[in-house]
Amino acid sequence: MSDDAPTRFAPPTSPAGAPFWEASRERRLVLPWCDGCARPHWYPREVCPHCLAPDVSWRPSDGRGTIYAASVMPKPAMPMMASLVPYVVVLVDLDDGVRLMSNVIGCEPRAASVGRRVRAAWEPLEDGRHLLVFELDD
Numbered sequence: 211m212s213d214d215a216p217t218r219f220a221p222p223t224s225p226a227g228a229p230f231w232e233a234s235r236e237r238r239l240v241l242p243w244c245d246g247c248a249r250p251h252w253y254p255r256e257v258c259p260h261c262l263a264p265d266v267s268w269r270p271s272d273g274r275g276t277i278y279a280a281s282v283m284p285k286p287a288m289p290m291m292a293s294l295v296p297y298v299v300v301l302v303d304l305d306d307g308v309r310l311m312s313n314v315i316g317c318e319p320r321a322a323s324v325g326r327r328v329r330a331a332w333e334p335l336e337d338g339r340h341l342l343v344f345e346l347d348d
């Protein structure tokens with residue numbers, strides 16, 4: 211395997227998630243906010259999960275949050291991820307008010323522990339989009 215072989219599958223897209231992926235091309239994080247109840251939600255979907263309103267606006271996020279849960283993966287989930295192990299899967303509570311699953315990069319895996327502050331980082335995908343990952347921020 212060469213050093214630049216892909217280590218990720220390109221994530222599938224949906225119409226509801228298209229604005230997120232388009233912004234990722236410029237390494238900008240945007241989140242869906244409900245126009246009805248003015249609350250953010252994750253993941254992107256056709257209606258607000260809080261009030262079922264069908265109108266969503268996309269707002270920028272500064273990408274900062276706190277690790278809610280973390281798990282160090284000693285084996286790759288897929289063979290193409292073998293060069294990444296050990297890696298950290300986390301649930302991050304963004305300051306905006308949503309929780310999402312991602313990875314923390316750029317640190318000793320066990321340093322990415324519950325309660326640590328993180329900020330958004332971006333991992334390039336082959337098609338010009340970027341995958342949202344996180345770095346420690348404290």
Ligand SMILES: [Zn+2]
Nearest residue numbers: 244247258261
């Ligand atoms: Zn709502």
